[in-house]
Amino acid sequence: MKKVALIGFGAAAIGFLKGMIDNGNIKDYEVDVYEMGRDIENSGFGGLKYDGKLFISKNMGGDLEIPTNIQREIVEFFLEKADMISYENGKKVYKKDIEHGLSFDDEDLFKKFYNEGFEPVKSEFFHIGTDALADTVKKIYQDFEKEENINFHFNSKIEKINKFESHYTINNINKNYDHLILAVGRRGHKLVKSLIAQEPKIVLSNNKVDLGVRFELPDHVVQELNDKMYEFKLRLKTKTGYTVRTFCNNPSGEVTLEKYDDFVTVNGHAKANKKTKNTNFAILVTHSFTQPFNDPIGYGSYISKLSNILSGGEKVILQTYEDFYNSNRTKKVGRVEPTLSDDSYILGDLNLVFPRKTVESIIDFMERLNEVIPGITYPDNLLYGVEAKFYGNKVDNSLFDNLKIIGDSSGWTRSITYAAAHGYLISNTL
Ligand SMILES: Cc1cc2nc3c(=O)[nH]c(=O)nc-3n(C[C@H](O)[C@H](O)[C@H](O)COP(=O)(O)OP(=O)(O)OC[C@H]3O[C@@H](n4cnc5c(N)ncnc54)[C@H](O)[C@@H]3O)c2cc1C
Known part of the structure; x- marks a missing residue:
């Protein structure tokens, strides 16, 4: 054998x-x-x-x-x-109470994003x-x-x-x-x-890393999207030439830490039974490199570690959108209450972590998203960094x-x- x-x-x-x-x-x-x-x-x-x-x-x-x-x-x-799943007359049926649907099935919604330059990604999802x-x-x-x-x-x-x-x-x-x-x-x-x-x-091949933030805002701002499709995925080529995408939307969810061997990043999830009042999703900027550089994992790790160094340990940085936009350190959060436990972050300035091109890409994405979903750029909405996706x-x-x-x-x-x-x-x- x-x-x-x-x-x-x-x-x-x-x-x-x-x-x-x-x-x-x-x-x-x-x-x-x-x-x-x-x-x-x-x-x-x-x-x-x-x-x-x-x-x-x-x-x-x-x-x-x-x-x-x-x-x-x-x-x-x-x-x-x-x-x-249950069986009715020998046929599989999805139980009614599961979160299940199609993203961008609604043509009007699809067009709203499309006309603003976004690429809405179609998929069927289950939670x-x-x-x-x-x-x-x-x-x-x-x-x-x-x-x-x-x-x-x-x-x-x-x-x-x-x-x-x-x-x-x-x-x-x-x-x-x-x-x-x-x-x-x-x-x-x-x-x-x-x-x-x-x-x-x-x-x-090996030339990409996605870096960005976990964004958190009150459920009501994105209620229509959450109700219609639970998970919305969008891509946009921003003014910097970098592509930015949303990832992992969690209605009524929680922000969490993601631990690697020698640094921590941020992530999010949602429980089926324990809900919060906030939605979180990732906004990720794809960084592609060309020769001679061939260590995108190293690049992403350094940027992630930098956020931990500035936060004084195994923590991430939390900033309001207004302060991120104006490059001011956040000293106090406003109306949006963070769902990440307060021993896992410090209030700070993500502009000290990300390169300018990354920051500009995120801001361009948010400002354009606000055209389709008013309220995305409310000053109190929260950004946690760094979120990283290593390929x-x-x-x-x-x-x-x-x-x-x-x-x-x-x-x-x-x-x-x-x-x-x-x-x-x-x-x-x-
Ligand atoms: C916080 C978070 C949330 C996510 N949410 C979703 C989601 O909702 N939906 C989705 O589709 N994807 C999600 N993803 C991505 C998804 O988890 C991965 O794409 C998927 O699990 C990859 O499967 P895998 O088997 O390749 O790796 P994994 O599922 O990560 O499994 C790898 C396993 O290998 C073990 N292992 C690692 N190294 C060693 C070693 N040296 N010796 C022995 N064992 C080892 C690990 O302990 C682990 O159990 C999420 C990722 C994260 C980080």
């Missing part, structure tokens, strides 16, 4: 294992899953821990071509475990919610655990990969693996980096038959649906 080491148990690994079971390959392979989280409750990262918004879209979530029927199959797999998500992932894990040929090893951070002629070994574990599947997400970038050092040919190095998975990098760590995906679908499709190549 061939041996597979699957490193990481996140969305991509879930898709991979589901694929192995669905296509019947699992009976010919023994799969050891190594996850650094202490146990299932303490595992997972990002969208599998917070929020759980699932999308079906050709225009967002990753740079792979994933047929929508595969995307739907993946999404329905999660929804089924979340108990959000599981942070609270229901933990149970969903646990149920998936319990089903996989029942499989004879899948062995889970928690509390197992893999730090070393050794490549031999026909097999791999990991850490100091005395076992030869015929296949190595890396599914470590963005958090596992150090491991991917060490693999790339051994196999530099595997990198196809992993895009890897070439066709190079080796017995080594595959899947999900966000491959650089090709940036969502639960795409990461899981990537794993699902790769399981067929074994």
Whole structure:
């Protein structure tokens, strides 16, 4: 029986294992899953821990071509475990109380944004919610655990990969693996980096990082958008030439910290049952670099760290829109009450963190968005920084038959649906 080491148990690994079971390959392979989280409750990262918004879209979530029927199959797999699907006369139906809809289905709304220069991104979305998500992932894990040929090893951070002629070994574990599947997400970038050092040919490209802010405002300003589509995604080419996009809208949500090994950034999520009065979403500026610079992750990390240095530790900077616009340090917030706990931020000036071009891109985006959604640029609305989205190095998975990098760590995906679908499709190549 061939041996597979699957490193990481996140969305991509879930898709991979589901694929192995669905296509019947699992009976010919023994799969050891190594996850650094202490146990299932303490595992997972990002969208599998917070929020759980699932999308079906050709225009967002990753740079792979994933047929929508595969995307739907993946999404329905999660929804089924979340108990959000029922069967009527043998047909699947989505339960009525789940948050589900189509973005920019409303033609008038679509045109309003379009005419102002925005590109509204169409997608179908479902929202599981942070609270229901933990149970969903646990149920998936319990089903996989029942499989004879899948062995889970928690509390197992893999730090070393050794490549031999026909097999791999990991850490100091005395076992030869015929296949190595890396599914470590963005958090596992150090491991991917060490693999790339051994196999530099595997990198196809690496030139982008998205940097910006998490924006927070009262629900009522964006009520129409929240009611019509829960998640609105927009792109705009700003006057600086940089493209700015919205990402991860959380109606009645909360702003949170996102912890990396040596810095913290900001993020947001929404719970299905515990609501706040504020909506938050990310406003991200895409920074693309050309030769000789080739370290966008380093660039994004430095800018993120700078916000932590200015805040005096593991904190981010919070500023009102008016002060951001005028480049004044915020000393007092106004009518919008921050949802991030007050030991996680200091009031400050994000103009000391971001380069001028980034600031100008954000302001241009906000001012134009205000033309479509009056109230976006209310002086009291809040900006938290830095929010960063790192794109992993895009890897070439066709190079080796017995080594595959899947999900966000491959650089090709940036969502639960795409990461899981990537794993699902790769399981067929074994
Ligand atoms: C706060 C936040 C909210 C998000 N919300 C959404 C959302 O609502 N909808 C959406 O579609 N996407 C969302 N995303 C993005 C989404 O989470 C990712 O695109 C997706 O989870 C990627 O799947 P993955 O399997 O590649 O990585 P992950 O899901 O991150 O899984 C990687 C796993 O590998 C483990 N690991 C890492 N390194 C090692 C190692 N060295 N050894 C062993 N194990 C290791 C990690 O502990 C983790 O469990 C969000 C991201 C963040 C950060």
